[in-house]
Amino acid sequence: MFNRRDFIKGLSLTSIGWIGFGDSVFANIQKEVKLQNLPSVFSPIRIRGRVLTNGQGLRGIAVSDGRIVVQTNSSGEFELISGTDREFVFVSLPSGYEIQKQANGSASFFQRIDHSKSEQNLSFDLKKSVNSDENHHFLVLADTQIQNEYEVNQLLTVAAPDVQKTIASLDDPNIFGIGCGDLVYDKLELFKEYNQSIQMYNIPFFQVVGNHDMDFGGRSDATTTGTFKSHFGPTYYSWNRGEVHYVVLDDVFYLGTGTKYIGHIPEEQLAWLEQDLKLVEKGKTVVVSLHIPSYTGAVTRYPERDTLGGTVSNREHLYRMLEGYNAHLMSGHTHFNDNMISGRVFEHCHGTVCGAWWSGPICYDGTPNGYAVYESKGSELQWKYKGTGLDINEQFRVYQTGYHKDFPDQMSLNCWNYDPAWEISWFENGIRKGAPEKRLAVDPWSTELHLGPDLPARRQWVEPQLNDHMFFFKPESKENLVVEAKDRFGNVYSKRV
Numbered sequence: 195m196f197n198r199r200d201f202i203k204g205l206s207l208t209s210i211g212w213i214g215f216g217d218s219v220f221a222n223i224q225k226e227v228k229l230q231n232l233p234s235v236f237s238p239i240r241i242r243g244r245v246l247t248n249g250q251g252l253r254g255i256a257v258s259d260g261r262i263v264v265q266t267n268s269s270g271e272f273e274l275i276s277g278t279d280r281e282f283v284f285v286s287l288p289s290g291y292e293i294q295k296q297a298n299g300s301a302s303f304f305q306r307i308d309h310s311k312s313e314q315n316l317s318f319d320l321k322k323s324v325n326s327d328e329n330h331h332f333l334v335l336a337d338t339q340i341q342n343e344y345e346v347n348q349l350l351t352v353a354a355p356d357v358q359k360t361i362a363s364l365d366d367p368n369i370f371g372i373g374c375g376d377l378v379y380d381k382l383e384l385f386k387e388y389n390q391s392i393q394m395y396n397i398p399f400f401q402v403v404g405n406h407d408m409d410f411g412g413r414s415d416a417t418t419t420g421t422f423k424s425h426f427g428p429t430y431y432s433w434n435r436g437e438v439h440y441v442v443l444d445d446v447f448y449l450g451t452g453t454k455y456i457g458h459i460p461e462e463q464l465a466w467l468e469q470d471l472k473l474v475e476k477g478k479t480v481v482v483s484l485h486i487p488s489y490t491g492a493v494t495r496y497p498e499r500d501t502l503g504g505t506v507s508n509r510e511h512l513y514r515m516l517e518g519y520n521a522h523l524m525s526g527h528t529h530f531n532d533n534m535i536s537g538r539v540f541e542h543c544h545g546t547v548c549g550a551w552w553s554g555p556i557c558y559d560g561t562p563n564g565y566a567v568y569e570s571k572g573s574e575l576q577w578k579y580k581g582t583g584l585d586i587n588e589q590f591r592v593y594q595t596g597y598h599k600d601f602p603d604q605m606s607l608n609c610w611n612y613d614p615a616w617e618i619s620w621f622e623n624g625i626r627k628g629a630p631e632k633r634l635a636v637d638p639w640s641t642e643l644h645l646g647p648d649l650p651a652r653r654q655w656v657e658p659q660l661n662d663h664m665f666f667f668k669p670e671s672k673e674n675l676v677v678e679a680k681d682r683f684g685n686v687y688s689k690r691v
Contacts, residue, residue, distance in 0.1 A: 235279075236277050239277055239309070239313070239314065243272055243317040244269070251267075251268070251270020251271065252266060252288070253270065255270070256286035257274070257285050258286070258469075259274060260466055261466060281307060281428070283304065283316050285318045285320075286470065287320070294321065294398070299392035299395065300389075301400050304428055325367045327368040327436045329436065330366060330368035331364050331366045331569050332372060332568050332570070333357065333361075333369070333370075333566065334371075334568065335547050336374040336545070336565070337375065337404070337546035338376070338547045338548055339547075340388065340548070341378070345552045349388075350394070353548075355394075370400065371395060371397055372401075375407065375527065376406045376527065389425065402483050403429045403446060403485065405486070405527070412450070415447050418446075418448045430467075435570070436570055437572050439478055439481070440480075442484070443459055456503055457507060464511060477518065478519060479574075480519040481521075484524070485525060486504065489505050489536070493505060495659075513536065513537075519538070521540070522539075523540070523541040526543070526546060530557055530558065530661060531545040533611065544565070545579065547582070550653060550656045551653045553651070553653040553656055555583075556637070558657065559659045567586065578611070578681075588687075589687045591639070592691050593639070603668065608661070616679060616680065616682060617679070617680045618630055620678070630677075632665050634664075635660065640659070644658050676690050
């Protein structure tokens with residue numbers, strides 16, 4: 195019989211140890227627990243199953259319960275020892291197979307574990323894609339964040355139709371979407387209306403949990419995602435498309451009081467991700483979506499602010515796990531647009547569908563309400579930010595001399611998706627005069643719309659925010675004045691002022 199030390203050691207076994215447990219060992223553990231009159235907080239569940247396509251087993255497919263990752267054998271069979279503390283078994287969808295949808299429009303890749311059965315069979319039937327997914331598109335929609343009837347109407351009649359038009363223009367059978375958290379604004383009953391928008395797109399969507407999507411009031415972080423999971427399934431998982439490996443993480447960690455949280459990735463997820471990435475060849479492109487950005491420029495723009503709720507406290511450990519990959523992090527949460535590059539990790543912190551909480555046409559850094567459009571060509575990613583109601587080639591805004599109160603003798607422009615690889619110039623009568631100077635500044639339109647205790651009318655606490663994508667210049671002549679921006683992919687956007 196196990197003694198107490200053996201029992202405690204047993205609970206900390208690795209996934210290999212879990213799989214190696216025999217029935218007699220479980221019986222001994224349960225007997226030991228009973229003898230000590232401890233509450234029954236865990237019971238093992240043996241799960242067997244197959245991953246199939248057209249009745250044939252698929253080899254090497256990753257299957258997980260969020261703790262253990264196993265692979266199918268040559269017959270498509272898998273087996274793992276899970277438990278009553280796990281909720282789902284999910285498959286890491288392989289490239290070349292369709293992303294199937296639930297009735298609510300979100301991706302279907304998981305099955306619930308029945309806690310009343312100590313042994314059960316859960317299998318997955320995958321469908322081969324008709325078209326190659328080596329090249330594909332995906333959209334990232336951050337912070338739809340609906341709270342009331344007005345905002346639901348804005349989502350369903352303004353934002354969603356814009357997304358529909360973008361999807362139609364891309365005409366890609368392999369397109370999918372990522373809802374990057376804060377799908378609703380604390381009113382979890384509005385998941386129903388959020389799902390209506392997803393159904394309008396008619397493409398599969400993968401969902402990320404945000405801090406406004408949580409069940410607050412419980413005693414710990416473990417109690418916060420029940421409603422979210424009832425709609426969308428696991429809060430962390432992975433899938434594959436073409437040559438790209440995609441991951442979703444839950445980095446909103448509730449502190450057990452009020453609505454307080456920090457940006458933090460728990461050990462359980464890191465341990466799972468470690469197993470998940472072992473099956474991904476080094477050098478591949480890995481896209482990780484999480485709601486709270488791992489890091490943003492706001493840390494240096496506002497050094498006096500507490501960053502625990504706005505960045506991920508243990509991000510360096512995530513970065514180390516992503517070493518050797520071409521990694522992109524997709525985030526939202528901040529209601530501004532920021533591109534941060536650290537080594538081979540490129541973080542895209544997106545402007546939001548709701549802008550400044552549905553208070554007007556822009557986020558509080560001047561970025562238009564909108565979303566991002568990504569294209570994968572093999573393992574290479576390209577992207578643009580799409581403003582709602584704007585042409586996709588509308589990538590910057592120019593302000594006349596005097597409009598920016600901090601720099602009244604200069605013209606200014608906001609190039610919201612800027613990163614250091616962009617080139618911005620101005621031309622007078624066809625002659626290039628120079629490159630505008632980048633300065634830390636607020637957007638002047640945001641100042642007009644948001645500055646002051648009574649503005650904006652719908653969200654009076656919104657204020658203009660400093661950003662790292664404002665530029666300033668002083669032309670000699672405004673006749674035949676053209677501003678041009680070239681992004682890192684060679685796309686040129688020009689505007690005659």
